[in-house]
Amino acid sequence: MDNPSTNESSNISSIHLESASNRKPTPLIKMIAVASIAAGIQFGWALQLSLLTPYIQLLGVPHKWAANIWLCGPISGMIIQPIVGYYSDRNRSRFGRRRPFIFFGAIAVAVAVFLIGFAADIGHSFGDDLKKKTRPKAVVIFVFGFWILDVANNMLQGPCRAFIGDLAADDHRRMRTGNALFSFFMAVGNVLGYAAGSYRKLFMMLPFTKTEACNEFCANLKTCFFIAIFLLILLSTFALLYVEDIPLPSIESQSQTQTQTQSEPEQQVSCFGEILGAFNGLQKPMWMLMLVTAINWIAWFPFFLFDTDWMGHEVYGGNPGDDAYNRGVRAGAMGLMINAVVLALMSLAVEPLGRFVGGAKRLWGIVNIILAVGLAMTIVITKAAQHERHVSNGNTPSAGISAASFAFFALLGIPLAINFSVPFALASIYSSASGAGQGLSLGVLNIAIVVPQMIVSALSGPWDSLFGGGNLPAFVVGIGAAVISGVLAIIILPTPKATDVAKVPIAGGFH
Structure with missing residues (x-):
C-alpha cells in the first residue's frame, strides 16, 4: 500500500527516535523547570475558561451562539495536536526536538491574547458602533485570536509533556514524578489565573487598559492577559535556556x-x-479507552464552557454587561480557584487513591459518579436561587446559595484531578506495544477529547433554544454522560497487568 520511501520513513518510528538519545535521567530540578511551563499555559487557560464566554456575550454574541466560538479549540486540537506530536518526535533541529515548538508556541500565545484582550479597542478603531449591542469587527478579531490561542496551546502542551518523557530517559519512576509535577503546576496556574479573574480592580495595575471601548470587565481581562504573557514568557525562557534538549x-x-x-x-x-496508522494499529483496549474518554468529555465540557456564565446568569440572575452578571462571573472565577486548589491537592493523592480502590479504571469510574452528583447540584442551586430572587426581589444570592455554589466547584476538583491523569496513564499501558512516540500517543488520545468538545459546542445552542434558554440543558446532558462513562470505565476497560503498570509514565502505581 505504501511506496518504498514511505516505508523507510515510517520505519524510523517515534519510539525508536525517543530512545535514540539514550542517557541518564536528567536532574529533578531541570524536570521541574520544564514542568513549570504548565503553570504559564494553564494561567491563560484559566482566563479563557472563566472569562471568555462572558466576554464574547459582552461583544454582542447571543448566549445560544456563544458556545460555537469554542469550536475553534477542538478543531485546531484535532488537527494540530497529532501533527505537532509527529513532528516533535522527528524534529532534527540543532536546538532539540521539543524546544522549538515550545518557543514558537509561547510567542503565538502572546500574539493571541493580545488580539483577544484588545479586540474591543481594535474593533472600535475599525468602525464598531459602541451604541449598538453587537460589535462585529471586535467579534471577528476575538475569534481570530481565539483560533491562534488554541493552536498555540496545542503547540505547547504536547511537546512539554513529551519533553518530560525525554528527560526521564526510560526511568519509569522519574517519568511518574515528572508528570505528577506537570499536573501540579497546571493546578498552580489554574489557581493564579482564576484568582486574577476574580479580582474586580485588577485593571488599576495598568490603568491604560480601560478605554472608551473597553469597560472595567474588559480592562480586567486585558490586564489578566498581560500577566499571562509575562508569566508564560518568563517560565518558558528559563526552561529553554536552562534545560538541554539533546538533538537526534x-x-x-x-x-x-x-x-x-x-x-x-x-x-x-x-x-x-x-497518524492514521496509529488508529489502524490500535488494539481493543485502546479503542475502549477512547470511547470512555469521549463520553467523559461530553460530561465535562459543559462545565468548562458555562461555569462562570451559569454563576452570572442563573445564580446571580444577571444578563451580560450588567452589574449582577459581572459579580456572578467574578464569583464563578473564585469558585474555579477553589476548584483548582482541590485539584492541586488531589493531584498529589491520585496514585495512593488508585491503589486504595483497586486500580485506575475503578478510581475513574467512581469519580465520574461524583461528577454526575456535582452537575446535578447545579439544578438544585439554580432553582433555589430563582426562588430566592422571586421572594426577595433581589439579585444577590444569600450566603447559603453562595456556599452551595462554592461547594459545587470544590467537589468537581476531585474528579477533575483524576481526569487529568488516569486516561493518560491507561493510554500509556494500552498503547505500549504500538510503536508510537510520546508526542504521537498523546495526539491520538487527544482526538477522543476534542471530538466530544465539538459535539457539545455545536449542540449546546440548539439545546438552549429547545429548552427555553440557560445553561441547565447542557449540564443535564453532562449528568447522563458522567454516569455512562463511570459505568463503562469499570465494566469495559481491561485491568492492566502488574508488569505493565510498572511502566506507566503518568499517575503510575495503579494495579
Missing part, C-alpha cells in the same frame, strides 16, 4: 534529510499516514 543523532538526521528530498508530498503522506 546526526546519522538519523541525514537519513531523514534524504527521505525528505525525494518528494515533499511523500513526506506529507507519511505524516498523515502514520
Whole structure:
C-alpha cells in the first residue's frame, strides 16, 4: 500500500527516535523547570475558561451562539495536536526536538491574547458602533485570536509533556514524578489565573487598559492577559535556556534529510499516514479507552464552557454587561480557584487513591459518579436561587446559595484531578506495544477529547433554544454522560497487568 520511501520513513518510528538519545535521567530540578511551563499555559487557560464566554456575550454574541466560538479549540486540537506530536518526535533541529515548538508556541500565545484582550479597542478603531449591542469587527478579531490561542496551546502542551518523557530517559519512576509535577503546576496556574479573574480592580495595575471601548470587565481581562504573557514568557525562557534538549543523532538526521528530498508530498503522506496508522494499529483496549474518554468529555465540557456564565446568569440572575452578571462571573472565577486548589491537592493523592480502590479504571469510574452528583447540584442551586430572587426581589444570592455554589466547584476538583491523569496513564499501558512516540500517543488520545468538545459546542445552542434558554440543558446532558462513562470505565476497560503498570509514565502505581 505504501511506496518504498514511505516505508523507510515510517520505519524510523517515534519510539525508536525517543530512545535514540539514550542517557541518564536528567536532574529533578531541570524536570521541574520544564514542568513549570504548565503553570504559564494553564494561567491563560484559566482566563479563557472563566472569562471568555462572558466576554464574547459582552461583544454582542447571543448566549445560544456563544458556545460555537469554542469550536475553534477542538478543531485546531484535532488537527494540530497529532501533527505537532509527529513532528516533535522527528524534529532534527540543532536546538532539540521539543524546544522549538515550545518557543514558537509561547510567542503565538502572546500574539493571541493580545488580539483577544484588545479586540474591543481594535474593533472600535475599525468602525464598531459602541451604541449598538453587537460589535462585529471586535467579534471577528476575538475569534481570530481565539483560533491562534488554541493552536498555540496545542503547540505547547504536547511537546512539554513529551519533553518530560525525554528527560526521564526510560526511568519509569522519574517519568511518574515528572508528570505528577506537570499536573501540579497546571493546578498552580489554574489557581493564579482564576484568582486574577476574580479580582474586580485588577485593571488599576495598568490603568491604560480601560478605554472608551473597553469597560472595567474588559480592562480586567486585558490586564489578566498581560500577566499571562509575562508569566508564560518568563517560565518558558528559563526552561529553554536552562534545560538541554539533546538533538537526534546526526546519522538519523541525514537519513531523514534524504527521505525528505525525494518528494515533499511523500513526506506529507507519511505524516498523515502514520497518524492514521496509529488508529489502524490500535488494539481493543485502546479503542475502549477512547470511547470512555469521549463520553467523559461530553460530561465535562459543559462545565468548562458555562461555569462562570451559569454563576452570572442563573445564580446571580444577571444578563451580560450588567452589574449582577459581572459579580456572578467574578464569583464563578473564585469558585474555579477553589476548584483548582482541590485539584492541586488531589493531584498529589491520585496514585495512593488508585491503589486504595483497586486500580485506575475503578478510581475513574467512581469519580465520574461524583461528577454526575456535582452537575446535578447545579439544578438544585439554580432553582433555589430563582426562588430566592422571586421572594426577595433581589439579585444577590444569600450566603447559603453562595456556599452551595462554592461547594459545587470544590467537589468537581476531585474528579477533575483524576481526569487529568488516569486516561493518560491507561493510554500509556494500552498503547505500549504500538510503536508510537510520546508526542504521537498523546495526539491520538487527544482526538477522543476534542471530538466530544465539538459535539457539545455545536449542540449546546440548539439545546438552549429547545429548552427555553440557560445553561441547565447542557449540564443535564453532562449528568447522563458522567454516569455512562463511570459505568463503562469499570465494566469495559481491561485491568492492566502488574508488569505493565510498572511502566506507566503518568499517575503510575495503579494495579
